Amino acid sequence: MMEKKLIKVNLKDLIYKGEQHIEDLTRYLTEALPQIELSRNGNVLELKTPNSMSKRAIKLRLKKFLHKNKLKEELRPISSQEGYTIKEKKRLDFTYY
Secondary structure: OOOEEEEEEEOHHHHOOOHHHHHHHHHHHHHHOOOOEEEEEOOEEEEEEEOOOOHHHHHHHHHHHHHHOOOOOOEEEEEOOOEEEEEEOOOOOOOOO
16 A cells, blocks of 8 residues: 655635635646545645655645636745645835835
8 A cells, every 4th residue: 555645735825815716726636636635624725645746746736726827926835844835925015205
């Protein structure tokens, strides 16, 4: 039997953009990475991946999803100890007088 590792993706900031984005993300990840098992626990997506799969592969898929759904300017995946957190980008607004 293959060993599996658990990677958690915290979606708290993505939920503010709309519940539909969460459903689209789960659908996208299952199509892009058929070897993973997905489950949702509140604001957290839990991915059971083969040990051979790198965390980087997950991050690239998250970034690609954000780009496809035109959320790249507002959100980005940030690595954490247990997986990733999709956070809102910090922006500086300059005002001129």
